[in-house]
Amino acid sequence: MDRGQTGVRPRNNSIVLDFTYMGQRCRETLRVKPTKTAIREASRKREAILYEIAMGTFDYGKHFPSSKNAIKFSKNKGSLITVERALKDWLKRAEKRCQRSTIRDYNSAVYYHLIPAFGSLTLDEIRKPHIDDWLDTVGNLSNKRINNILGPLRQTLKDAFYDELIDVNPMDRFRNLRIDTREPNPFNKDEIHSILEQLQGQNKNLIQFAFWSGLRTSELIGLRWKDIDFENDKVHVRMAIVRGIEKTTKTTSGQRSVDLQPEAKAALFEQQKYTNSSKHVFHDPKTDSPWSGDHIIRKRIWIPALKAADITYRTPYQTRHTFASMLLSSGSNPLWVAQQMGHKDWGMIRKVYGRWIPV
The missing domain is CATH 1.10.150.130 (Tyrosine recombinase, N-terminal domain)
Structure with a gap:
């Protein structure tokens, strides 16, 4: 190989260029068949590279955009990554x-x-x-x-x-777009009674427990019998089911122990008749398996019950708002309510449920 082709060598079906840049030896491969013409062109490319290096104008990414060194040495790394x-x-x-x-x-x-x-x-x-x-x-x-x-x-x-x-x-x-907080519109006790009257069996147990526990729907359907402590009247919220997948609760504060209210405890006693030998507390009566998602509960149980009770539609999440408002209206400590709801502190309680806190 002549002097003009120093640093250029064929390798299999490609040509390797060898040069030094910023004190580091660099080897770059050109995916072309190493014919005499291709080798001469590669030699000219290498000479151009050496000239640019000497003049301080060499742009690694311009010559070798797919090379790992392109990002390492590039002055504008962001231009090389989509x-x-x-x-x-x-x-x-x-x-x-x-x-x-x-x-x-x-x-x-x-x-x-x-x-x-x-x-x-x-x-x-x-x-x-x-x-x-x-x-x-x-x-x-x-x-x-x-x-x-x-x-x-x-x-x-x-x-x-x-x-x-x-x-x-x-x-x-770019600031996140404003999200309007879902305004609490809790059910009163007469409405709760009317809704539960439209339900029976496992469906009634689920909704009754929702009203008197404050659990999110994903937490309700993820609840396991081993999470229930009847002796100490506690419900340990540890798991949730989202889109059919069981996972831990979203936040550390979400993993909490909720005091078992009498109405919630009664619903669990009734539910034992159906699923006591199963892992999860609440099952879909049609499949005799744990609920796979909250959308089924909303469509099959919640919406028909509200229609039958002639109650203006509100989302199932309002059962959680109902639980919080009932506790606060009865004079419960807001800090304790925050813990029951799985909030990190009582700031959210004050912001969302302030009107139910007695003055």
């Missing part, structure tokens, strides 16, 4: 620390919304106006859903900023 690639890398990391149901939501956000909207942009290209433009296309999505969709993008760009792939995180300039 938002799609960054999102997928973030998902892989998230899979190691998040619940499966959470990863399912993340996948939906990433693959059905974020990649189609922003995936082709590089990290250094995406700007707040891109997000504003996307908002104009989302139709009737709720603010909460939009915030959830943008969550993975927000975290991905945050990581990119900390990793010095970008100088500015555009999501820092």
Whole structure:
């Protein structure tokens, strides 16, 4: 090989360029057949690289965009990584620390919304106006859903900023959309009585327990008999079932022990007739298996019961609001109520249920 081709050598069906950059020996492979013509062209490319290095204008990513060294040496690393690639890398990391149901939501956000909207942009290209433009296309999505969709993008760009792939995180300039807190509209005792009168068997036990325990629906259907302490009148809330998947409760404060109210205890005694030998307390009577999700309860039990009782529709979550308002109205300590509800402190109780706290 002549002098002009020093640092250029054929290897199988490719050509390897060898040069030194920033004190480090670099080898890059050109995926071309090593003909004499190709080798001469490769030699010219190497000479151009050496000249640019000498002049201080060499851009690794421009010559070798797919190389690992491109990101290592590039002055503008964000120009070499697409938002799609960054999102997928973030998902892989998230899979190691998040619940499966959470990863399912993340996948939906990433693959059905974020990649189609922003995936082709590089990290250094995406700007707040891109997000504003996307908002104009989302139709009737709720603010909460939009915030959830943008969550993975927000975290991905945050990581990119900390990793010095970008100088500015555009999501820092985009505030989450405002979510209107679901206004408590609790049921009174006459309404509770009317609703329960429309139900029987396991369905009645489930709804009665919901009204007098304050558990979320996912916690209700995840409740196990081993979590019930009849001797000390306690319900230990440890698990939840979301989309058919059993998982621990969402937060540490969510793992709590709830005092067993007489009405809730009565519902459990009745439920023992049906599922005492099973793992989970509440079953779907049609399948004799644990409920797979709250949507079935809402459609099959809740909506028909309210219609039959001639009561204006309210979501099943209002059973939880009802529980809190009844405790507070009876003079219970707000701090204790916060613990019963699984709140970290009583700030949420004061904010949401303040009108039921006696003065």
